[in-house]
Amino acid sequence: MNRAALHKISYGLYIVTSGQDDKFNGQVANSMFQVTSNPATVAISINKENYTHGLIKSSRKFVVSILAEAAPMNFIGLFGFKSGRDVNKLQNVKTKTGMTKVPIVLENTVSYIEVELEKELDCGTHTIFVGNIVDGDVISNEEPMTYAYYQQVKGGKSPKTAPTYVKDEPAAASVGIAARYVCSVCGYVYDPVLGDSDSGIAPGTKFEDLPESWTCPVCGADKSKFEKEQSRV
Numbered sequence: 001m002n003r004a005a006l007h008k009i010s011y012g013l014y015i016v017t018s019g020q021d022d023k024f025n026g027q028v029a030n031s032m033f034q035v036t037s038n039p040a041t042v043a044i045s046i047n048k049e050n051y052t053h054g055l056i057k058s059s060r061k062f063v064v065s066i067l068a069e070a071a072p073m074n075f076i077g078l079f080g081f082k083s084g085r086d087v088n089k090l091q092n093v094k095t096k097t098g099m100t101k102v103p104i105v106l107e108n109t110v111s112y113i114e115v116e117l118e119k120e121l122d123c124g125t126h127t128i129f130v131g132n133i134v135d136g137d138v139i140s141n142e143e144p145m146t147y148a149y150y151q152q153v154k155g156g157k158s159p160k161t162a163p164t165y166v167k168d169e170p171a172a173a174s175v176g177i178a179a180r181y182v183c184s185v186c187g188y189v190y191d192p193v194l195g196d197s198d199s200g201i202a203p204g205t206k207f208e209d210l211p212e213s214w215t216c217p218v219c220g221a222d223k224s225k226f227e228k229e230q231s232r233v
Protein backbone atom coordinates (compact mmCIF):
# COMPACT_ATOMS: atom_id res chain seq x y z
CA MET A 1 0.00 0.00 0.00
CA ASN A 2 1.17 3.52 -0.74
CA ARG A 3 0.66 5.17 2.66
CA ALA A 4 1.03 8.57 1.02
CA ALA A 5 -2.57 8.06 -0.16
CA LEU A 6 -3.65 8.52 3.48
CA HIS A 7 -1.87 11.88 3.70
CA LYS A 8 -4.42 13.32 1.28
CA ILE A 9 -7.25 12.89 3.83
CA SER A 10 -8.43 16.26 5.22
CA TYR A 11 -9.09 16.94 8.92
CA GLY A 12 -9.64 19.81 11.31
CA LEU A 13 -8.01 20.25 14.71
CA TYR A 14 -9.95 20.06 17.97
CA ILE A 15 -9.69 19.99 21.75
CA VAL A 16 -11.78 17.19 23.25
CA THR A 17 -12.59 17.68 26.94
CA SER A 18 -14.30 15.20 29.24
CA GLY A 19 -14.73 14.14 32.87
CA GLN A 20 -17.00 14.54 35.87
CA ASP A 21 -16.93 15.22 39.64
CA ASP A 22 -14.10 17.79 39.47
CA LYS A 23 -11.90 15.39 37.46
CA PHE A 24 -11.63 16.95 34.01
CA ASN A 25 -9.10 16.95 31.19
CA GLY A 26 -8.66 17.77 27.51
CA GLN A 27 -6.59 16.54 24.58
CA VAL A 28 -5.97 17.49 20.95
CA ALA A 29 -7.70 15.36 18.32
CA ASN A 30 -7.84 15.64 14.55
CA SER A 31 -10.13 12.65 14.07
CA MET A 32 -13.61 14.13 14.55
CA PHE A 33 -16.48 14.22 12.09
CA GLN A 34 -20.23 14.70 11.94
CA VAL A 35 -21.98 11.36 11.43
CA THR A 36 -25.66 12.34 11.00
CA SER A 37 -27.69 15.52 10.83
CA ASN A 38 -30.97 14.37 12.40
CA PRO A 39 -30.33 13.67 15.18
CA ALA A 40 -27.04 15.60 15.05
CA THR A 41 -24.27 13.16 15.97
CA VAL A 42 -20.46 13.22 15.83
CA ALA A 43 -17.68 10.65 16.17
CA ILE A 44 -14.15 10.91 17.60
CA SER A 45 -11.30 8.39 17.57
CA ILE A 46 -9.41 8.34 20.89
CA ASN A 47 -6.33 6.31 21.82
CA LYS A 48 -6.93 3.88 24.69
CA GLU A 49 -3.71 5.03 26.40
CA ASN A 50 -4.90 8.63 26.69
CA TYR A 51 -6.15 9.89 30.05
CA THR A 52 -9.10 11.46 28.20
CA HIS A 53 -10.16 7.99 26.96
CA GLY A 54 -10.96 6.77 30.48
CA LEU A 55 -12.77 10.01 31.33
CA ILE A 56 -15.06 9.68 28.28
CA LYS A 57 -15.79 6.04 29.15
CA SER A 58 -16.73 6.82 32.74
CA SER A 59 -18.55 10.16 32.32
CA ARG A 60 -20.20 9.24 28.96
CA LYS A 61 -19.96 12.84 27.75
CA PHE A 62 -17.46 15.05 25.97
CA VAL A 63 -17.06 18.51 24.45
CA VAL A 64 -15.34 19.32 21.16
CA SER A 65 -13.83 22.81 20.74
CA ILE A 66 -13.03 23.61 17.11
CA LEU A 67 -9.66 25.36 17.08
CA ALA A 68 -8.84 28.62 15.30
CA GLU A 69 -6.08 28.76 12.69
CA ALA A 70 -4.26 31.22 14.93
CA ALA A 71 -4.02 28.75 17.85
CA PRO A 72 -0.37 28.95 19.00
CA MET A 73 1.89 25.91 19.00
CA ASN A 74 2.43 25.96 22.76
CA PHE A 75 -1.34 25.65 23.24
CA ILE A 76 -1.47 22.64 20.89
CA GLY A 77 1.66 21.30 22.60
CA LEU A 78 0.03 21.47 26.04
CA PHE A 79 -3.08 19.55 24.96
CA GLY A 80 -1.47 17.33 22.32
CA PHE A 81 1.92 16.30 23.75
CA LYS A 82 1.31 16.27 27.50
CA SER A 83 -0.98 14.02 29.52
CA GLY A 84 -3.55 15.03 32.10
CA ARG A 85 -2.02 12.30 34.28
CA ASP A 86 1.04 14.55 34.70
CA VAL A 87 -0.25 18.12 34.36
CA ASN A 88 -3.47 20.02 34.99
CA LYS A 89 -3.93 21.25 31.43
CA LEU A 90 -7.11 23.22 32.12
CA GLN A 91 -5.64 25.11 35.09
CA ASN A 92 -4.70 28.32 33.24
CA VAL A 93 -7.06 28.03 30.26
CA LYS A 94 -10.27 30.02 29.90
CA THR A 95 -13.29 27.68 30.06
CA LYS A 96 -16.99 27.73 30.81
CA THR A 97 -19.49 24.98 31.52
CA GLY A 98 -22.74 24.29 29.72
CA MET A 99 -25.34 21.52 29.62
CA THR A 100 -22.93 18.61 30.12
CA LYS A 101 -20.95 20.36 32.92
CA VAL A 102 -17.76 19.40 31.06
CA PRO A 103 -15.39 22.41 30.73
CA ILE A 104 -15.67 24.04 27.30
CA VAL A 105 -12.29 25.39 26.19
CA LEU A 106 -12.90 28.94 24.92
CA GLU A 107 -9.34 30.03 24.13
CA ASN A 108 -8.34 29.72 20.46
CA THR A 109 -11.80 28.27 19.78
CA VAL A 110 -14.15 29.26 16.96
CA SER A 111 -17.10 27.08 18.01
CA TYR A 112 -17.89 24.17 20.30
CA ILE A 113 -20.30 21.25 20.61
CA GLU A 114 -21.41 19.37 23.72
CA VAL A 115 -21.96 15.64 23.27
CA GLU A 116 -23.58 12.79 25.20
CA LEU A 117 -22.07 9.40 24.41
CA GLU A 118 -24.29 6.92 22.56
CA LYS A 119 -22.07 4.20 21.11
CA GLU A 120 -18.48 2.90 21.29
CA LEU A 121 -16.58 0.95 18.67
CA ASP A 122 -13.42 -0.91 19.74
CA CYS A 123 -10.82 -0.35 17.02
CA GLY A 124 -7.73 -1.91 18.61
CA THR A 125 -5.46 0.95 19.67
CA HIS A 126 -8.35 3.43 19.54
CA THR A 127 -12.04 3.61 20.45
CA ILE A 128 -14.49 5.44 18.23
CA PHE A 129 -16.95 7.29 20.43
CA VAL A 130 -20.24 8.35 18.80
CA GLY A 131 -22.56 10.75 20.55
CA ASN A 132 -25.57 13.05 20.28
CA ILE A 133 -24.94 16.79 20.16
CA VAL A 134 -26.94 18.33 22.99
CA ASP A 135 -25.73 21.91 22.62
CA GLY A 136 -23.20 24.07 20.80
CA ASP A 137 -22.38 27.64 19.79
CA VAL A 138 -20.15 29.79 17.62
CA ILE A 139 -17.87 32.09 19.58
CA SER A 140 -15.62 33.62 16.90
CA ASN A 141 -15.60 34.24 13.15
CA GLU A 142 -11.92 33.37 12.84
CA GLU A 143 -10.82 30.76 10.32
CA PRO A 144 -10.86 27.21 11.76
CA MET A 145 -7.54 25.33 11.81
CA THR A 146 -7.09 22.46 9.36
CA TYR A 147 -4.67 19.61 9.96
CA ALA A 148 -2.91 20.54 6.69
CA TYR A 149 -2.39 24.13 7.93
CA TYR A 150 -1.02 22.80 11.24
CA GLN A 151 1.47 20.63 9.37
CA GLN A 152 2.40 22.79 6.40
CA VAL A 153 2.29 26.34 7.78
CA LYS A 154 2.93 25.81 11.49
CA GLY A 155 5.37 22.90 10.93
CA GLY A 156 3.44 20.76 13.44
CA LYS A 157 3.74 17.00 14.06
CA SER A 158 1.55 14.35 15.70
CA PRO A 159 2.51 12.02 18.55
CA LYS A 160 2.29 8.21 18.34
CA THR A 161 -1.16 8.26 19.98
CA ALA A 162 -2.75 10.19 17.10
CA PRO A 163 -4.59 7.91 14.64
CA THR A 164 -2.82 9.64 11.75
CA TYR A 165 0.70 9.24 13.23
CA VAL A 166 3.33 8.37 10.65
CA LYS A 167 6.87 7.35 11.56
CA ASP A 168 9.34 9.72 9.94
CA GLU A 169 6.64 11.97 8.53
CA PRO A 170 7.74 13.42 5.22
CA ALA A 171 8.99 16.99 5.19
CA ALA A 172 6.10 19.40 5.52
CA ALA A 173 7.94 22.43 4.21
CA SER A 174 10.24 23.06 1.30
CA VAL A 175 13.86 21.93 1.43
CA GLY A 176 15.90 24.98 2.38
CA ILE A 177 19.65 25.57 2.16
CA ALA A 178 19.99 25.84 5.94
CA ALA A 179 19.45 22.66 8.00
CA ARG A 180 16.25 21.82 9.83
CA TYR A 181 16.46 20.77 13.48
CA VAL A 182 14.22 18.26 15.25
CA CYS A 183 13.11 18.48 18.89
CA SER A 184 14.14 15.18 20.51
CA VAL A 185 11.35 15.57 23.09
CA CYS A 186 8.24 16.07 20.93
CA GLY A 187 9.35 15.78 17.28
CA TYR A 188 8.68 19.41 16.32
CA VAL A 189 10.84 20.42 13.36
CA TYR A 190 12.37 23.90 13.30
CA ASP A 191 12.43 24.86 9.63
CA PRO A 192 14.48 28.00 8.90
CA VAL A 193 12.31 28.57 5.83
CA LEU A 194 9.27 29.04 8.10
CA GLY A 195 10.89 30.53 11.22
CA ASP A 196 8.67 30.46 14.32
CA SER A 197 5.99 33.13 14.11
CA ASP A 198 4.57 32.28 17.58
CA SER A 199 7.93 33.30 19.09
CA GLY A 200 8.55 36.24 16.75
CA ILE A 201 11.24 34.43 14.73
CA ALA A 202 11.20 35.61 11.12
CA PRO A 203 11.23 33.19 8.16
CA GLY A 204 14.81 32.73 6.95
CA THR A 205 16.35 32.60 10.47
CA LYS A 206 18.90 29.76 10.76
CA PHE A 207 18.68 27.51 13.81
CA GLU A 208 22.20 28.58 14.76
CA ASP A 209 21.03 32.21 14.87
CA LEU A 210 18.12 31.59 17.25
CA PRO A 211 18.64 33.24 20.64
CA GLU A 212 19.75 30.85 23.43
CA SER A 213 16.54 31.76 25.27
CA TRP A 214 14.44 30.30 22.42
CA THR A 215 12.51 27.15 23.34
CA CYS A 216 10.51 24.57 21.41
CA PRO A 217 7.16 26.23 20.61
CA VAL A 218 5.35 22.91 21.18
CA CYS A 219 6.81 21.36 24.35
CA GLY A 220 9.06 24.07 25.76
CA ALA A 221 12.34 22.08 25.49
CA ASP A 222 15.45 24.26 25.19
CA LYS A 223 17.75 24.54 22.16
CA SER A 224 20.13 21.84 23.43
CA LYS A 225 17.38 19.22 22.97
CA PHE A 226 17.35 19.81 19.20
CA GLU A 227 19.21 17.59 16.75
CA LYS A 228 20.14 18.34 13.18
CA GLU A 229 17.75 16.58 10.84
CA GLN A 230 19.33 13.73 8.93
CA SER A 231 19.41 14.11 5.15
CA ARG A 232 15.94 13.67 3.66
CA VAL A 233 17.23 12.69 0.22
Ligand SMILES: Cc1cc2nc3c(=O)[nH]c(=O)nc-3n(C[C@H](O)[C@H](O)[C@H](O)COP(=O)(O)O)c2cc1C
Nearest residue numbers: 028029030031046047050051052080083084161162
Ligand atom coordinates in the same frame (compact mmCIF):
# COMPACT_ATOMS: atom_id res chain seq x y z
C1 LIG B 1 -2.06 17.33 15.80
C2 LIG B 1 -2.46 16.26 16.77
C3 LIG B 1 -3.53 15.44 16.48
C4 LIG B 1 -3.91 14.44 17.39
N1 LIG B 1 -5.01 13.67 17.11
C5 LIG B 1 -5.41 12.72 17.99
C6 LIG B 1 -6.61 11.98 17.77
O1 LIG B 1 -7.35 12.21 16.81
N2 LIG B 1 -6.92 11.00 18.67
C7 LIG B 1 -6.14 10.72 19.75
O2 LIG B 1 -6.47 9.82 20.53
N3 LIG B 1 -5.00 11.43 20.00
C8 LIG B 1 -4.65 12.44 19.16
N4 LIG B 1 -3.54 13.20 19.43
C9 LIG B 1 -2.71 12.86 20.59
C10 LIG B 1 -3.24 13.35 21.94
O3 LIG B 1 -3.62 14.71 21.87
C11 LIG B 1 -2.11 13.17 22.98
O4 LIG B 1 -1.78 11.81 23.08
C12 LIG B 1 -2.44 13.76 24.34
O5 LIG B 1 -1.22 13.95 25.04
C13 LIG B 1 -3.34 12.87 25.19
O6 LIG B 1 -3.59 13.54 26.40
P1 LIG B 1 -4.24 12.88 27.69
O7 LIG B 1 -3.38 11.71 28.12
O8 LIG B 1 -4.23 13.99 28.70
O9 LIG B 1 -5.62 12.44 27.33
C14 LIG B 1 -3.18 14.25 18.58
C15 LIG B 1 -2.11 15.11 18.88
C16 LIG B 1 -1.75 16.12 17.99
C17 LIG B 1 -0.63 17.04 18.34
